[in-house]
Amino acid sequence: MISLNNVTKQFKAKSGTITAVDNVSLNIKEGEIFGIIGYSGAGKSTLVRMLNGLEKPSQGSVTVAGKEISKIKGSNLRKARQEIGMIFQHFNLLWSRTVRGNISFPLEIAGVPKAQRKKRVDELIKLVGLEGREDAYPSQLSGGQKQRVGIARALANNPKVLLCDEATSALDPETTDSILDLLLDINKKMGLTIILITHEMHVIRKIAHRVAVMENGKVVEIAPVMEIFKNPKADITKRFIQQVTDEEDTMDTVQHLLDKYSTGKVVKLTFIGETAEQPIISELIKELPITVNILQGKISQTQTGSYGTLLIQLDGDEKHIEKAIEQLETQQVGVEVIGND
Amino acid sequence: MIETFFPNVEMSKFWEKTYETVYMTGISLVFIFIFGILLGLLLFLTSKGNIWQNRVINWIIAAVVNIFRAIPFVILIILLIPFTRGIMGTMIGPNAALPALIIGSAPFYARMVEIGLREVNKGVIEAAQAMGARTSTIIFKVLLPESMPAIISGLTVTAIALVGYTAIAGIIGAGGLGNYAHQYGFVRGNNDVTLFGTIAILIIVFIIQFIGDLITKKIDKR
Numbered sequence: 143m144i145s146l147n148n149v150t151k152q153f154k155a156k157s158g159t160i161t162a163v164d165n166v167s168l169n170i171k172e173g174e175i176f177g178i179i180g181y182s183g184a185g186k187s188t189l190v191r192m193l194n195g196l197e198k199p200s201q202g203s204v205t206v207a208g209k210e211i212s213k214i215k216g217s218n219l220r221k222a223r224q225e226i227g228m229i230f231q232h233f234n235l236l237w238s239r240t241v242r243g244n245i246s247f248p249l250e251i252a253g254v255p256k257a258q259r260k261k262r263v264d265e266l267i268k269l270v271g272l273e274g275r276e277d278a279y280p281s282q283l284s285g286g287q288k289q290r291v292g293i294a295r296a297l298a299n300n301p302k303v304l305l306c307d308e309a310t311s312a313l314d315p316e317t318t319d320s321i322l323d324l325l326l327d328i329n330k331k332m333g334l335t336i337i338l339i340t341h342e343m344h345v346i347r348k349i350a351h352r353v354a355v356m357e358n359g360k361v362v363e364i365a366p367v368m369e370i371f372k373n374p375k376a377d378i379t380k381r382f383i384q385q386v387t388d389e390e391d392t393m394d395t396v397q398h399l400l401d402k403y404s405t406g407k408v409v410k411l412t413f414i415g416e417t418a419e420q421p422i423i424s425e426l427i428k429e430l431p432i433t434v435n436i437l438q439g440k441i442s443q444t445q446t447g448s449y450g451t452l453l454i455q456l457d458g459d460e461k462h463i464e465k466a467i468e469q470l471e472t473q474q475v476g477v478e479v480i481g482n483d
Numbered sequence: 484m485i486e487t488f489f490p491n492v493e494m495s496k497f498w499e500k501t502y503e504t505v506y507m508t509g510i511s512l513v514f515i516f517i518f519g520i521l522l523g524l525l526l527f528l529t530s531k532g533n534i535w536q537n538r539v540i541n542w543i544i545a546a547v548v549n550i551f552r553a554i555p556f557v558i559l560i561i562l563l564i565p566f567t568r569g570i571m572g573t574m575i576g577p578n579a580a581l582p583a584l585i586i587g588s589a590p591f592y593a594r595m596v597e598i599g600l601r602e603v604n605k606g607v608i609e610a611a612q613a614m615g616a617r618t619s620t621i622i623f624k625v626l627l628p629e630s631m632p633a634i635i636s637g638l639t640v641t642a643i644a645l646v647g648y649t650a651i652a653g654i655i656g657a658g659g660l661g662n663y664a665h666q667y668g669f670v671r672g673n674n675d676v677t678l679f680g681t682i683a684i685l686i687i688v689f690i691i692q693f694i695g696d697l698i699t700k701k702i703d704k705r
């Protein structure tokens with residue numbers, strides 16, 4: 143659906159040449175939700191702006207839905223852009239138009255006749271859940287509602303691809319969740335390919351299938367979201383994962399837990415993918431004469447499975463505890479004995 | 484009441500002169516609006532980072548605008564005498580004032596239009612480009628509507644300045660209330676006529692300001 147081949151983008155500035163995107167190659171499949179994460183200035187925006195030709199690559203080629211965006215110009219480029227929706231951090235709505243007027247705008251650009259426009263706008267208003275607010279101006283809407291207008295507008299011409307540049311970064315956590323749910327829903331219903339830029343790992347965890355980590359214009363790591371959580375390679379990736387696993391918080395309380403549960407063994411289980419849904423603990427209790435105390439745990443859902451850690455205390459006969467750990471190790475969970483032996 | 488306080492005011496003359504002022508202001512305002520928006524758009528679009536970015540053209544337009552803005556209006560009238568004769572065929576009456584009024588005020592208004600356009604959110608222009616809008620669509624459906632409050636309030640300011648210019652033009656022979664206050668009031672020693680003309684000019688200015696503010700407020704949905 144989307145492919146970038148050795149794409150580099152340089153800007154000439156007074157201070158010299160800035161390489162915003164540095165030799166990036168990517169392939170994104172149809173229907174995929176592809177996340178791009180990186181800190182500010184990593185080159186994420188520049189990268190997606192090359193997908194709809196707002197920026198031209200200095201080197202390399204960009205192809206979206208069979209069209210070589212980096213090559214085409216004029217009316218061909220404008221036509222291609224109508225098939226690529228985009229939403230923005232600050233929504234970028236026309237203040238002078240109502241909700242209806244804003245959603246109608248891309249249809250006017252595409253030359254859709256008035257009667258059809260009205261019908262399509264009504265459909266879109268329903269899709270994004272803005273019934274009753276059709277005639278409001280953007281200044282009368284909340285941030286979440288504005289982004290819904292942004293999404294409706296981006297989808298008006300039935301695009302094949304949706305680009306989201308920090309689309310939830312200006313929203314509070316709850317609104318972020320509802321917007322991400324809407325994007326997921328659209329992805330499932332219409333099979334829309336979504337490219338999502340963010341600096342927040344929880345956004346990636348919640349909706350992305352695959353993720354690319356960017357640093358200094360380079361893609362330093364690219365993998366399915368579960369893989370990234372299971373086995374992060376680059377330091378920057380580990381830092382992003384820490385954003386959502388609160389590792390430090392957990393470790394603070396571990397010592398406290400070890401003191402409190404001083405018998406048996408305290409074990410940390412790391413669940414990845416489907417294993418989180420399997421009845422591992424209950425089987426353990428059924429098969430061995432031991433007690434299992436759950437001390438602490440957090441499981442998060444991602445698009446390709448669950449991810450999380452669980453801290454348990456195994457108490458009972460030494461022999462049986464050894465057996466239990468062996469049994470756990472045969473399952474697809476990470477097992478780490480962290481205390482009391 | 485008018486007869487007791489303003490004994491020398493002859494109403495038919497007064498209305499004729501009022502009409503001339505409104506006529507000069509109104510006609511020139513239409514042209515100023517058109518030329519001002521055209522020039523303002525050119526100034527904006529050719530400036531750095533915009534769709535038609537072009538340093539040379541931008542420099543030339545900016546230079547012309549600045550020169551015409553800097554020339555005092557009285558001198559502009561004199562400089563334009565041959566030009567006005569050429570296209571209007573006369574140097575007296577309200578029509579003779581039009582070229583100077585338009586050329587004197589359009590650059591001023593163009594600058595205000597440009598300032599308004601610069602305040603249009605860059606992100607919105609970019610969103611329109613990302614939707615595949617052509618430049619004309621961006622001009623007519625994004626730039627102008629999004630800067631409309633500035634365009635209207637700028638027009639109000641220009642119209643008020645214009646009433647003042649018509650008075651100056653009137654003294655030189657173009658008709659209107661300035662001409663009335665000068666020729667029928669000052670020259671004949673009728674201070675009441677001068678005062679009456681002045682009050683009429685003030686009322687026109689207030690009406691323009693009121694209408695301008697009303698429209699600006701009504702269209703601004705920010």
Ligand SMILES: Nc1ncnc2c1ncn2[C@@H]1O[C@H](COP(=O)(O)OP(=O)(O)O)[C@@H](O)[C@H]1O
Pocket residue numbers: 153154155160161162180181182183184185186187188189
């Ligand atoms: N139009 C531009 N001109 C000059 N430098 C730019 C331009 N756009 C982006 N940059 C630079 O490119 C780098 C990457 O920017 P950007 O793609 O916006 O990063 P991100 O979206 O990841 O925060 C930054 O150093 C930024 O200053």
Ligand SMILES: [Mg+2]
Pocket residue numbers: 186187188308
């Ligand atoms: Mg950015």
